[in-house]
Amino acid sequence: MYYKTNTPLPPFVPLPRFILRGEYSINAKLLYALLLGRTQLSQKSGWVSEDGDVYVIYTIRQMANDLNRSERTVKAALAELENAGLITRVRQGWNRANRIFLQLPDEVQLSSRPEGKFCPMDGLESSPCMGQNLPISKKEKKKTDSSQNNRRENARRCFGQYQNVFLLDRELADLQSTYPGQYEDYINRLSAYMASSGKHYANHYATIRKWLDEDSKPKPGKNYDYTETYEEGECL
Structure with a gap:
């Protein structure tokens, strides 16, 4: 079946462009997308910390099932995201799932999707604002390129x-x-x-x-004093 103008989209996970273009493993990218989808649900459910940060409750087993990967693969992907500064895991005690806080790099520019509005551009027909990238100035481009270079240098x-x-x-x-x-x-x-x-x-x-x-380091050994003398008949 081909998509028609009125064909609804199947269930999907959001995959940000900075993740898609980043130097991360495919499993880490897919897992970030799953976590972002869960974060959207947490926003609606009001799952927020005392500081107002949205968190996700998502077990390793659930992630492995949703990602169709082994639990070992999920653990490696979580470690990769954590080392890259894209998630923070907070322990909740014995036999309780961690709270997972999703993070955004500072240089990522967020865009909203206004509904029912248009954003005309010079010399072009009006087009719906769907969160697309608008033309940026040379100064902004230089700043973006610098941020991308810094991210590559700091990418593990x-x-x-x-x-x-x-x-x-x-x-x-x-x-x-x-x-x-x-x-x-x-x-x-x-x-x-x-x-x-x-x-x-x-x-x-x-x-x-x-x-x-x-x-x-050299292994410490016992020091013996071979110059010490003993009286006759005395055992060593």
């Missing part, structure tokens, strides 16, 4: 056997130069440990550096 990439270790390019370069023969092994060790245990770390670079620094 996936590493490790399970693609769940997230490092900035400069962090990876530091590990390569400081521990050239060891860093890959430690990245994979962290990747396997998080995948098998379900544990997450706030800063993967700091964790790897800590492990490498600790293992590189």
Whole structure:
């Protein structure tokens, strides 16, 4: 069946352009879209914190079912979004689902969709305001390009056997130069440990550096005083 002028849209999830264009894994992009859809429901339901921030209650199992992915994949995608500063998870106690707060990068420009209004543009016919990008000035374009460059520099990439270790390019370069023969092994060790245990770390670079620094230190041994003398017949 083809779409007609009166064909309603099937159920869908909102996928922002900055997520679509961002350097994130496909699972992280899809999960952000699911969380954004849930956030819209939370707005209508009045699920807000004391600070007025909207939150989502969404279990790992529900996400895995809706995303049609494994729970391990969902956990990795959540960690990626959290490391990218796109979500914040707040624990609610034993056996209770976390509150998930969705975040927007500061440089993202929001647009509303006025209903029943038109926004005429110079030399063009009037067109409905559907949240489309309007022409921007050179100054705004320069600012946007600068923000995009900063975001790329601060974007973490996936590493490790399970693609769940997230490092900035400069962090990876530091590990390569400081521990050239060891860093890959430690990245994979962290990747396997998080995948098998379900544990997450706030800063993967700091964790790897800590492990490498600790293992590189000489092991302390017991110091013996070989000059000490004993009386005849005395046992050592």
